[in-house]
Amino acid sequence: MLPDADELAEVLLDLAVPHEDINDLVRMGRRVTDDPELRRFLEASVEELVRDMGEIGGAADLPELDWAEGALRRCFPAYVFVAALPHTRAHHRERGIPAEVSRRTLADLGRNMAVYRRRHGRAGVQAPWWLTHHFRGELYQLGRLQFERARHGARTAVVLAAAGLDVAPGTPCLNLHVPDFLGPLSPAACDRSLALAGEFFARHYPGETYRAALCHSWLLDPQLKSYLPDDSNVIRFQERFRVARADREPADTEPVQFVFGDPELPVESLPRRTSVERAVGDHLRAGGHWYIGHGWFPLPTTGR
Numbered sequence: 001m002l003p004d005a006d007e008l009a010e011v012l013l014d015l016a017v018p019h020e021d022i023n024d025l026v027r028m029g030r031r032v033t034d035d036p037e038l039r040r041f042l043e044a045s046v047e048e049l050v051r052d053m054g055e056i057g058g059a060a061d062l063p064e065l066d067w068a069e070g071a072l073r074r075c076f077p078a079y080v081f082v083a084a085l086p087h088t089r090a091h092h093r094e095r096g097i098p099a100e101v102s103r104r105t106l107a108d109l110g111r112n113m114a115v116y117r118r119r120h121g122r123a124g125v126q127a128p129w130w131l132t133h134h135f136r137g138e139l140y141q142l143g144r145l146q147f148e149r150a151r152h153g154a155r156t157a158v159v160l161a162a163a164g165l166d167v168a169p170g171t172p173c174l175n176l177h178v179p180d181f182l183g184p185l186s187p188a189a190c191d192r193s194l195a196l197a198g199e200f201f202a203r204h205y206p207g208e209t210y211r212a213a214l215c216h217s218w219l220l221d222p223q224l225k226s227y228l229p230d231d232s233n234v235i236r237f238q239e240r241f242r243v244a245r246a247d248r249e250p251a252d253t254e255p256v257q258f259v260f261g262d263p264e265l266p267v268e269s270l271p272r273r274t275s276v277e278r279a280v281g282d283h284l285r286a287g288g289h290w291y292i293g294h295g296w297f298p299l300p301t302t303g304r
Contacts (some may be wrong), residue, residue, distance in 0.1 A: 028071065109131055146176070188241070215294075220293025221291050244294040
């Protein structure tokens with residue numbers, strides 16, 4: 001299920017796993033392959049992950065390793081993704097996905113582990129459920145943005161249909177995601193990503209027609225306009241979207257998590273080094289709340 005030690009190190013490097021984590025992962029990998037219980041659990045986890053490969057919304061539910069708390073338990077999902085890698089790459093080849101797109105998409109494992117290390121100061125996989133989308137052929141990184149093959153929900157479909165789009169609940173859409181550690185969210189970088197996505201999905205998923213792109217993120221909270229200049233990257237990103245709906249439940253930990261790296265940081269001590277840091281922290285310190293914004297914009301017709 002896992003490559004030998006030498007190859008495992010190279011695979012982890014290809015997946016952008018932080019260099020300081022690789023030696024320990026290789027060492028613990030031998031334990032996974034030598035222990036019958038761990039090997040059976042790995043096989044079952046991979047089977048769950050690759051089931052219905054390529055289907056939208058397959059919702060792979062990776063079981064959590066019932067093991068003593070420690071590095072092996074925190075890092076075990078990395079072994080699941082490595083073991084599933086041949087299945088993912090085979091699916092990408094069947095779809096004609098360029099090797100460079102495949103590599104950059106699956107390197108989100110390393111980004112995820114870097115986020116975990118930034119937050120906790122040790123090795124681990126931050127959000128295994130999120131990475132299932134990458135390894136199941138549901139999500140691709142195309143330039144600055146990530147694009148997830150998804151389906152319209154009932155509430156959003158009603159809003160878009162009222163705006164004149166030919167959509168209904170369950171029809172395909174593209175969810176946009178903004179990955180960390182990838183430079184500025186500049187308008188030029190976003191334009192390039194959207195152009196790449198138009199070509200990519202028309203070529204590799206011609207049977208799926210995407211009428212709209214959606215984004216569900218604190219970056220779309222309109223309150224940011226009170227703190228950031230009109231020409232800031234965040235505001236210019238917001239301006240691409242029309243409002244799909246408004247959330248009434250505060251999501252204060254979302255911007256704290258993505259801006260400062262740890263959702264549990266005390267509000268009073270949040271740094272004020274950048275305009276975004278000042279906006280997030282000052283708003284919370286003044287007693288305000290942040291909300292997830294839900295936005296959309298129409299796409300040129302793709303597919304057939």
